[in-house]
Amino acid sequence: MNNNIQIFDTTLRDGEQVPGSKLNTAEKIIIADQLELLGVNVIEAGFPVSSPGDFEAVEAIAKRIKNATVCALSRAVEKDIDAAAEALRHSVAPRIHTGIGTSDFHVYSKLNMNRNSVIEHAVSAVQYAKKKIFDVEFYAEDAGRTENQYLARVIEAVIQAGATVINIPDTTGFCLPEEYGEKIKYLMDHVKGIENVILSTHCHNDLGLATANAIAGIENGARQIECTINGIGERAGNTSLEEVVMIMRKHEKLKFINSINTQLLCETSQMVSEMMNMPIQANKAIVGSNAFAHSSGIHQDGFLKNRENYEIIFPEEVGALDSSIVLTARSGRAALAFRLKNLGYEFSKDEITELYATFLIVADKEKEIRDEQLHMIAKTPINQAI
Numbered sequence: 001m002n003n004n005i006q007i008f009d010t011t012l013r014d015g016e017q018v019p020g021s022k023l024n025t026a027e028k029i030i031i032a033d034q035l036e037l038l039g040v041n042v043i044e045a046g047f048p049v050s051s052p053g054d055f056e057a058v059e060a061i062a063k064r065i066k067n068a069t070v071c072a073l074s075r076a077v078e079k080d081i082d083a084a085a086e087a088l089r090h091s092v093a094p095r096i097h098t099g100i101g102t103s104d105f106h107v108y109s110k111l112n113m114n115r116n117s118v119i120e121h122a123v124s125a126v127q128y129a130k131k132k133i134f135d136v137e138f139y140a141e142d143a144g145r146t147e148n149q150y151l152a153r154v155i156e157a158v159i160q161a162g163a164t165v166i167n168i169p170d171t172t173g174f175c176l177p178e179e180y181g182e183k184i185k186y187l188m189d190h191v192k193g194i195e196n197v198i199l200s201t202h203c204h205n206d207l208g209l210a211t212a213n214a215i216a217g218i219e220n221g222a223r224q225i226e227c228t229i230n231g232i233g234e235r236a237g238n239t240s241l242e243e244v245v246m247i248m249r250k251h252e253k254l255k256f257i258n259s260i261n262t263q264l265l266c267e268t269s270q271m272v273s274e275m276m277n278m279p280i281q282a283n284k285a286i287v288g289s290n291a292f293a294h295s296s297g298i299h300q301d302g303f304l305k306n307r308e309n310y311e312i313i314f315p316e317e318v319g320a321l322d323s324s325i326v327l328t329a330r331s332g333r334a335a336l337a338f339r340l341k342n343l344g345y346e347f348s349k350d351e352i353t354e355l356y357a358t359f360l361i362v363a364d365k366e367k368e369i370r371d372e373q374l375h376m377i378a379k380t381p382i383n384q385a386i
């Protein structure tokens with residue numbers, strides 16, 4: 001089995017479902033171009049049947065993107081599939097993503113069907129889509145809560161119907177990583193024809209496990225990860241692209257490879273955050289403003305001796321600004337000396353010890369000490385509080 005992991009970005013579809021994040025066609029095109037530059041393998045551009053605006057956006061993206069598959073979502077309904085195929089008609093590598101709910105919740109209390117009729121619908125949808133476009137991805141919505149034996153029956157049937165990629169969404173973000181990994185392994189071991197398709201993860205973050213579940217998925221045989229920039233998406237979001245990509249890069253022993261240019265991660269993250277009106281939490285892994293900021297005295301001292309003491313990722317790997325030494329009342333002498341030196345001041349060790357006392361008095365009153373305050377501290381006669 002090869003170790004190449006396909007990165008399927010759904011920022012423009014699942015990500016765009018976030019309230020307040022809706023994009024117009026021009027904005028979607030800018031993000032799609034950036035995703036292509038970033039090196040994603042698949043761009044899920046939208047859900048064409050949902051609105052004329054989304055149809056237009058998918059059509060425009062399908063026309064211009066040359067280095068990635070362009071995918072459009074549909075339900076297992078002919079009019080959705082027609083709209084998806086029509087919007088994708090100019091794409092050099094189009095993919096229809098169609099599917100239906102398979103958990104008992106969805107089968108009985110959403111679709112009002114039974115298990116057999118869901119399989120029939122799934123098969124018909126894949127066969128119908130296949131007549132229009134070769135590359136058909138099938139999603140078993142709420143696969144995370146679907147009994148494995150029944151899920152295997154559904155998947156075997158849609159593979160026979162011609163599906164090329166099988167998406168196993170943990171739609172409600174319910175699974176534990178072990179459970180999700182076992183589900184993928186169960187399908188790998190029990191579904192006839194599974195070796196001819198790509199299994200895909202699509203994990204939601206309701207319990208904060210979306211990234212861990214996606215990694216468990218690829219460790220057990222999945223070869224595509226569906227994810228979004230900054231982890232945005234329905235409710236608590238999806239697997240975050242930057243997290244899974246950096247996990248693969250940092251844990252070489254996993255031996256997974258992908259095509260992402262990691263140096264574009266921060267720039268892409270900023271673009272998506274600004275255009276989709278979704279601020280990035282400061283402590284967000286990889287792309288948060290504090291991801292490379294060191295603020296406690298113990299960490300700062302260790303970092304200044306050797307950055308690898310406290311950094312497993314270097315900012316330049318992900319296109320972030322340099323690491324920063326933030327000065328707060330928890331900072332130490334080494335950090336104070338470092339920041340003063342950056343401002344052009346050279347003090348002896350004893351002088352730093354004395355300035356540090358002044359620094360602490362000021363720092364106790366402030367959240368963070370800025371350069372202007374440092375100049376004042378540096379120029380203040382020793383032991384005279386500001």
Ligand code: KIV
Pocket residue numbers: 014139140141142167169170171172202204
């Ligand atoms: O979470 C989900 O189940 C989905 C599907 C439509 C793929 O987003």
Ligand code: ZN
Pocket residue numbers: 014169171202204234
């Ligand atoms: Zn989803």
